[in-house]
Amino acid sequence: MTLFNNKRLDKKLFAIDVERMQLGWYSDAYFINIFNILETLAKENYTFQGISDIKEINEKLVNTGDLKVEMQFFTRRKPFSLIAGVDESLAILEDCTGYFDENNQFINTYEQLEVEAIQDGTFAFYAGDPQNVQPVLKVRGRYRDIAKLETPILGALTEASRVATNVYNVLEATQGKDVLFFPARFTHYKLQALHGYAYSLAVQAYNHKHNKNSSTFVSTDDQGDWWGGKGGGTVAHSAIACFLGDTAETMAQFSRIIPIEVPRIALVDFHNDCVGDTLLVMEKMFEKYWQYYSEGNLEEAKKYKLFAVRSDTSGSMRDISVEPLGAEELDLGVNPRLVWNMRKAIDHAYLRWNIPAPARDLAITWCKDVKIVVTGGFNVEKIKKFEKLQVPVDIYGVGSSLLENCSYHGSGNDFTADIVRVFIGDQWYPMAKVGRTHCNNPNLELIKG
Known part of the structure; x- marks a missing residue:
């Protein structure tokens, strides 16, 4: 074909x-x-x-x-x-x-x-x-x-x-969910354009074969050089460190300064407390969103529309919200129970906020629109397990496994x-x-x- x-x-x-x-x-x-x-x-x-x-x-x-x-x-x-x-x-x-x-x-x-x-x-x-x-x-x-x-x-x-075949197999495993292309740090920089082009072919091939509409997300400009893509991304752990560990303030300043076309994706595992940091980020972001929205300044309000939160929990760490079961594959890293904990917290975050009645319906929608991105050790096998369990992941970030010899x-x-x-x-x-x-x-x- x-x-x-x-x-x-x-x-x-x-x-x-x-x-x-x-x-x-x-x-x-x-x-x-x-x-x-x-x-x-x-x-x-x-x-x-x-x-x-x-x-x-x-x-x-x-x-x-x-x-x-x-x-x-x-x-x-x-x-x-x-x-x-x-x-x-x-x-x-x-x-x-x-x-x-x-x-x-x-x-x-x-x-x-x-x-x-x-x-x-x-x-x-x-x-x-x-x-x-x-x-x-x-x-x-x-x-x-x-x-x-x-x-x-x-x-x-x-x-x-x-790389193209690996990406295609990952897309098959995600059943068409978006895949963030994150292998730039795992290979020589001179290969970024080639790899990004291969990734773009895989997304097009998957969409063509399955009549889907998966998007392309590369992390560097060079990865998009051959096909017209642009590198995108939000914050790294180093950015949160520059804000002395305050993830919410990091995202508030990111949202204020970075152009609106860049999705607001908060990295929430800095303190190994994805639920806690997610709630802090959401509260601060919605406060700014409602402030501008209620003033009629809808363009400024859009800057504080949280697109997603991302967990990148180390495979050797157990998130605070995950009750231990005594098995590493069930307790550590980004696991299904952590994602379910995050989804539940996101959907009901507005219940914690002291907001006026007119903001309530808006807040409910604002919260439910927040997506979950997962990164860290994801490959075809792990993604298939998540999808089989219907874990509420919206976007997978995949890195080194896309470069592996299968x-x-x-x-x-x-x-x-x-x-x-x-x-x-x-x-x-x-x-x-x-x-x-x-x-x-x-x-x-x-x-x-």
Whole structure:
């Protein structure tokens, strides 16, 4: 299934290190070795001197150094991958296919290739049979011109598809609830744009497949760079520390100063008392809200509309509101009982307030509109447990698990590239290691050739 508008990313976004890519700087050394061998053989006008697996040809007429091949790239993640990294792979091919001449000038031979590729954001399936795969990229051309590019292309496909597929699986687990993309601190900053793009593809793919309307929330501007998103967020524990531990005052000043389009989400676990700090924040925020609302200043009142509260309780801590049962999985961290405690407190917070009668109905709605965001150690398995128990979580914040290699799906997130055919004379002949073969994918599109 191909998604969206069939537009590919501008290759300038990838900021590819073209000069060093052409030199093989990012390539496994054995690809440099085969390139050097083939280049030398081409200069020597060498013809094949061995015994070919292809019996119907005259192998003595094969110029090995200039052999034209067909390569196919495919995922080995079971049962499927949401593919990303194709557009970057195409950019690598376009700028880095070729060789250096005797004057050490790079000769780009991309125009001599035939290339087919699927769209980023397309599903590819793998049932575990390497003879029945769905290639996401096919390249036909002189092998020595593309030998150095296999490593970076496989890396681009693997990294982006791993994150996209992980995010998609998380969205399946949440049943379409919004997922805050929080892995920036768990990887090198240069990967933020790639990861954020993969995340955006996953949200679009999930919405498209399930007719949902999940939103995108990234935490840094770079995560949104390739697709037009902007980083968003509210407060960190360090902000509360700067306000000497007063979470309510932190949120009051945040709401006064930060533009209204930024959701007001209070982080409420600073004192390991999520219920207590939630109630303090809500009381202070509604007091300001009602003040401006009653004056008719609705725009200023909107600044104090609390969007959500977030618990990030450490997995080694038991929140004050959670009565101990003697089992870590039931007592510690962000657990279902804590979230239920928070929901009950949020919905009935207005009963504690000394407010005039005209404010009561407004306060009831204001409280019920407050959402609950949970973060800290959430992955597919934990989210599924919460959803099965119908825990009243509105938004999940997920971080490091979105970057993990999901080995429980068989072969992890590996991508593989194989030569599957060679061109001799005027026709293609099968040529692949045992267990691999030439395969097709109906979602492949002709890029050039």
